[in-house]
């Protein structure tokens with residue numbers, strides 16, 4: 001898909017990968033819809049992206065997700081791309097997983113994106129065209145200690161995306177998954193940690209490769225919009241971890 005003049009919703013656009021993606025797509029001529037909870041951050045970013053629209057959205061709230069899709073449609077008349085990027089990490093050994101935290105994370109990392117898909121699909125079907133990009137994680141391809149809960153949700157979004165791709169190909173709606181590797185954003189700071197001492201994760205320099213910038217992942221997201229490929233990895237070597 002050619003990005004110029006396309007209407008693109010980016011969830012989690014107030015920081016990190018979402019912000020970098022919104023900025024990059026706007027630079028390439030897209031009309032971006034900035035969705036997240038932080039009003040001030042979104043207003044500031046929006047001022048720098050002419051023609052953008054802010055819709056304050058908590059992606060764990062179904063009524064707010066519905067409103068995001070409705071307001072975008074009302075404002076721009078169409079929705080070409082939905083990027084389900086909002087998310088949060090959770091580090092906990094299996095026996096320390098809190099059911100409350102896991103449920104909350106399920107709402108944000110899995111159910112929210114699925115509800116957004118559910119709302120946007122009829123709009124795209126009417127247009128006879130659309131694209132949905134779900135942001136998974138390299139952890140969905142690996143078995144990293146303490147990341148079972150988070151990675152299980154990121155694996156689940158892959159299953160949903162690839163299935164939806166099959167279901168919706170007849171409607172000319174493309175579903176893709178992007179797998180970022182460690183990306184230097186506020187993600188680690190925002191990751192909920194249960195049963196892990198701070199020094200333990202701060203000093204954990206186990207053979208992980210250096211992280212990427214949010215701008216690098218934004219380029220990968222732009223690439224997937226252009227190629228409409230099913231799965232795009234931050235790095236080619238990640239494919240061998242499947």
Ligand SMILES: NC(=O)c1ccc[n+]([C@@H]2O[C@H](COP(=O)([O-])OP(=O)(O)OC[C@H]3O[C@@H](n4cnc5c(N)ncnc54)[C@H](OP(=O)(O)O)[C@@H]3O)[C@@H](O)[C@H]2O)c1
Nearest residue numbers: 012014015016017037038058059086087182183185186187
């Ligand atoms: N950074 C990494 O190493 C990495 C690696 C693999 C995958 N990922 C994935 O990449 C995506 C983006 O992460 P990031 O690195 O950019 O992290 P980040 O800097 O922490 O950004 C997270 C974004 O999600 C939004 N968000 C959080 N809770 C939300 C809610 N309830 N409703 C709506 N928006 C919400 C935040 O905005 P508000 O707080 O304003 O709502 C923020 O814009 C996530 O899905 C993450 O799982 C990240």
